[in-house]
Amino acid sequence: MSGHLHAAPEPSVTVRTPGKVNLVLRSGARRDDGYHPLSTVFQAVSLFEEVTATHVAPGTGITLTVSGPQADVVPLDETNLAWRAARAVAGHTGMDADVALHIHKGVPVAGGMAGGSADAAAALVACDALWDAGLSRHELTMLGAELGADVPFALLGHTAVGTGRGDVLTPVLTRGEFHWVFAVQDEGLSTPSVFARFDELSGTAPAADHAEAAAVAAGRPGAAGRPDAADAGRRPDPGDDAGLMTALRAGDPTALGEALHNDLQAAALDLRPELGRVLEIARDAGTLGALVSGSGPTVAALARSRRHALAIAAAWTSAGVVASVWTATGPAPGARITG
Numbered sequence: 001m002s003g004h005l006h007a008a009p010e011p012s013v014t015v016r017t018p019g020k021v022n023l024v025l026r027s028g029a030r031r032d033d034g035y036h037p038l039s040t041v042f043q044a045v046s047l048f049e050e051v052t053a054t055h056v057a058p059g060t061g062i063t064l065t066v067s068g069p070q071a072d073v074v075p076l077d078e079t080n081l082a083w084r085a086a087r088a089v090a091g092h093t094g095m096d097a098d099v100a101l102h103i104h105k106g107v108p109v110a111g112g113m114a115g116g117s118a119d120a121a122a123a124l125v126a127c128d129a130l131w132d133a134g135l136s137r138h139e140l141t142m143l144g145a146e147l148g149a150d151v152p153f154a155l156l157g158h159t160a161v162g163t164g165r166g167d168v169l170t171p172v173l174t175r176g177e178f179h180w181v182f183a184v185q186d187e188g189l190s191t192p193s194v195f196a197r198f199d200e201l202s203g204t205a206p207a208a209d210h211a212e213a214a215a216v217a218a219g220r221p222g223a224a225g226r227p228d229a230a231d232a233g234r235r236p237d238p239g240d241d242a243g244l245m246t247a248l249r250a251g252d253p254t255a256l257g258e259a260l261h262n263d264l265q266a267a268a269l270d271l272r273p274e275l276g277r278v279l280e281i282a283r284d285a286g287t288l289g290a291l292v293s294g295s296g297p298t299v300a301a302l303a304r305s306r307r308h309a310l311a312i313a314a315a316w317t318s319a320g321v322v323a324s325v326w327t328a329t330g331p332a333p334g335a336r337i338t339g
């Protein structure tokens with residue numbers, strides 16, 4: 001060893017957050033704020049994002065680097081959700097937003113698995129810890145909900161029912177481990193465009209827009225000012241998710257497979273008809289249930305075992321219908337400081 005003193009390493013904090021699949025997603029008609037009332041059940045899966053926040057000299061501002069598969073399609077500016085999360089913590093606490101953020105992506109980009117939301121959740125927790133801001137989980141969840149409807153769930157993890165915009169969460173008890181396999185496409189789908197196609201297919205979009213526009217043009221308050229009236233008739237079909245809850249509590253993958261449902265699937269298939277073949281191949285390979293994950297285009301298939309997951313993956317790969325295939329288990333924990 002030399003006798004030189006080494007500078008102490010820059011203190012940094014690393015936080016890990018999971019991607020998700022929606023086991024059930026039911027959507028009502030578009031509200032006047034552009035959002036859709038949801039009744040969904042999220043499950044976090046073991047595909048993880050990692051965000052490292054490192055101290056930088058005062059006045060440096062926020063810098064951002066990204067690594068991992070698909071890193072090249074992630075924005076590196078202030079539109080990145082992790083960047084916005086750092087600014088939100090600084091804004092809320094009155095601290096200076098000086099931090100170097102590094103994201104390592106392990107969740108498909110624009111795939112309906114909420115990788116960007118996971119980055120936002122991780123950056124909230126990492127900046128809070130790095131700056132010793134002392135924000136409560138509740139405060140972080142509130143800041144997260146302003147960044148995106150999926151962010152609170154990335155903080156919480158495991159399995160939870162989401163209502164409102166998907167940001168009002170109730171944890172769900174589950175037993176055991178479920179085996180998932182994900183068919184990832186090269187090109188993502190934009191969440192707003194999938195919701196817009198959902199509106200067109202359900203025939204709800206124009207009427208709501210015209211009513212609101214006419215009210216505003218006539219100088220009357222739009223429905224946006226009257227939340228009860230605005231939401232009347234727009235709530236999601238409540239469905240019957242008793243079977244799903246029983247399956248989760250019992251750790252019964254066969255029953256869970258039968259209960260999977262996604263209202264956005266028809267819209268995603270309309271925009272990407274080739275996903276129909278991906279679903280079909282999973283069924284031929286004996287999946288317990290396959291569906292489009294959230295707004296897609298990732299297709300999630302539930303398998304009996306890790307071995308069965310690999311068999312479904314092989315069927316997709318040999319049919320040449322996917323860019324890549326990723327296996328994972330669920331549920332997985334929410335945001336955790338790992339270093």
Ligand SMILES: C[C@@](CO)(OP(=O)(O)O)[C@H](O)COP(=O)(O)OP(=O)(O)OC[C@H]1O[C@@H](n2ccc(N)nc2=O)[C@H](O)[C@@H]1O
Pocket residue numbers: 022025034035036037038040111112113114115117147148149150151164165166191192195293294295296
């Ligand atoms: C569809 C879901 C299902 O979990 O996820 P993804 O599949 O995209 O990951 C979520 O609702 C997406 O959540 P997230 O991606 O955080 O949405 P946000 O950034 O808040 O919103 C992006 C846009 O999606 C639409 N949006 C989102 C949530 C919601 N309940 N209704 C909506 O209509 C709106 O057009 C909104 O402007």
Ligand SMILES: Nc1ncnc2c1ncn2[C@@H]1O[C@H](COP(=O)(O)OP(=O)(O)O)[C@@H](O)[C@H]1O
Pocket residue numbers: 074075079080081082103108109110111112113114115116117119120188189191294295296
């Ligand atoms: N940290 C981030 N990681 C990935 N995409 C991000 C991020 N921040 C902002 N985005 C933008 O959000 C879009 C969707 O992000 P993502 O969360 O990966 O998908 P989805 O909403 O389908 O789950 C991307 O196409 C990208 O333009």
